[in-house]
Amino acid sequence: QLQLVESGGGLVQPGGSLRLSCAPSGFTLDYYRIGWFRQAPGKEREGVSCISVSGGMSYYADSVKGRFTISRDNAKNTVYLQMNSLKPEDTATYYCAARRMSRETTLQNVCVRGAMDNWGKGTLVTVSS
Numbered sequence: 001q002l003q004l005v006e007s008g009g010g011l012v013q014p015g016g017s018l019r020l021s022c023a024p025s026g027f028t029l030d031y032y033r034i035g036w037f038r039q040a041p042g043k044e045r046e047g048v049s050c051i052s053v054s055g056g057m058s059y060y061a062d063s064v065k066g067r068f069t070i071s072r073d074n075a076k077n078t079v080y081l082q083m084n085s086l087k088p089e090d091t092a093t094y095y096c097a098a099r100r101m102s103r104e105t106t107l108q109n110v111c112v113r114g115a116m117d118n119w120g121k122g123t124l125v126t127v128s129s
Contacts, residue, residue, distance in 0.1 A: 002027050002118045004096045009123030012086055018125060020081040022096030024118075033099050034072060034079045035111050038092035038125075048094070049081060050111035053101045059111045064090075086127045093122040 003025040012018050022034065035050035049070040050059045058070050069082040079096065097116035110116070 002098075004098060004118055004120035006094065006096045006120045006123040009094060009125045011126045011128065013129055014086060014088060014127055016086050016127070017082070017084045018086065020083065020094055020096075020123060020125075022079040022081075022120060024077060024098070028074075028077055029072070029079065029098065030074055031101055032117075033101055033107060033110055034070075035097045035099070035114070035116060036070065036081045037095045037097060037114060038090075039095070040092040043092075045095075045114060046092075047111040047114055050107055051079065052107055057107055059108045061111075083125070086125075088127050091125060091127050093124050095122045096120040 005023050006020060008018055008020040033052060036048045037045055038048050039045040048061050048064055049068055051070045051072055055072045067085045072079045098118045099110055099116045
């Protein structure tokens, strides 16, 4: 029973910032690519950002490039998503997900397709004035 727990969501004004955290329960993240996904009511799930096992490579959806930053601290067994310059269209439930490292597919493909091994329950981010 592998679990991921997200935290850090909440209500923020447009232009504000939030930092989301993802922590596992029952396993370590050392061998996993990690992704952040989001879904708003009536919309398809979107791969927001993903990070490689070492943290040396990352992928961002065009909608968040320049505003969001993904990072990981393997010593703390935690992955973060720093969200700056937030817009109302960023409002969604954000999910953390993990997939074991494999050279069969690229980090970008993992993030776009969302074929992950483990998913968190999500944390709600609301951007509104």
